[in-house]
Amino acid sequence: MHENSLTSASSLPCRTLLWVGPRNSVEFQACYEFAESNSLQIAFRHSLRDALDRPASTVDRIIITRNHRGGFDWNQVNVLIGRCIDAQAMVLLGAACEGVRHTERFAVAAAAKSEAAARLSIYNAMLWRQQVPQWMRGTTAHPIRLADQKVTVAVIAATLPIAEPLLDVAAACGAAAIWMRQDDSLRIRNLDRVIWDDSAAAPTTRQGWESRIAAVDTAQRASHAWVANAPREHQVDAAESAGIELVLGKPYFISGLTDWIGAKLHSATASPFREKLAA
Numbered sequence: 001m002h003e004n005s006l007t008s009a010s011s012l013p014c015r016t017l018l019w020v021g022p023r024n025s026v027e028f029q030a031c032y033e034f035a036e037s038n039s040l041q042i043a044f045r046h047s048l049r050d051a052l053d054r055p056a057s058t059v060d061r062i063i064i065t066r067n068h069r070g071g072f073d074w075n076q077v078n079v080l081i082g083r084c085i086d087a088q089a090m091v092l093l094g095a096a097c098e099g100v101r102h103t104e105r106f107a108v109a110a111a112a113k114s115e116a117a118a119r120l121s122i123y124n125a126m127l128w129r130q131q132v133p134q135w136m137r138g139t140t141a142h143p144i145r146l147a148d149q150k151v152t153v154a155v156i157a158a159t160l161p162i163a164e165p166l167l168d169v170a171a172a173c174g175a176a177a178i179w180m181r182q183d184d185s186l187r188i189r190n191l192d193r194v195i196w197d198d199s200a201a202a203p204t205t206r207q208g209w210e211s212r213i214a215a216v217d218t219a220q221r222a223s224h225a226w227v228a229n230a231p232r233e234h235q236v237d238a239a240e241s242a243g244i245e246l247v248l249g250k251p252y253f254i255s256g257l258t259d260w261i262g263a264k265l266h267s268a269t270a271s272p273f274r275e276k277l278a279a
Helices: 026-037 048-053 074-083 105-111 115-119 125-131 160-172 182-187 206-214 233-242 254-262
Strands: 016-020 042-045 059-066 088-093 120-124 152-156 176-180 191-197 218-229 244-250
Touching (some): 016 048, 026 059, 026 125, 042 048, 048 074, 074 105, 074 115, 074 120, 088 115, 088 125, 152 160, 160 176, 160 254, 191 254, 206 233
Parallel strands (some): 152 191, 191 218, 218 244
């Protein structure tokens, strides 16, 4: 089993990272925080058995952590990876497990004969940052485009926890990002991008959207996006007819936001486009 940083999974949009095992211990916490900051969605499972019994959908990255020598089945690792045919995976070994490459060499060698083994890497947890594969960054399929000029992105959402993933995407694009509740909108001036989350912007009529947009002080060539849970066709039409340029249905591909944030500032008459929903 070896590091394989760029294979078929890197050609696909990022979907779900599956984390199996401990995540809060000192030796795994930094890796978990890195993975979390590079993922829009993480599925957490306590053990390999739990991961097999409760499959996660649309998985393209798997991180398996191990902090003790007992209760670990390499065959289960390969079964799990085999079920996620597009996923790259790594096993992070804690300090108490650094000798398992030798003590479990026969089990590892047997598991290495499977087709899934080519997509699995093994790292010492305390050294993972020195060898972090590109696929773990979660953006190899759609590299983030830095804004052509500095832009300010406002995320309008009911709560900060809801807004934070969108703020992180905007910040990663090089934009200044702020969170606002809907009733705080008029306190900010000259916004370039406004992301409306459905927690604060439920579906409404064209007139309703026009009132919302008018309540936010934006730059001359600003554009708006709406992120909603399974919006219906007539709801999307109402938003777009009022001037919403980008409509994203949850769950969505990160490329839709990064392309929209990083693109050149364009005229308000630019035609709307829709990001395809994730499978």
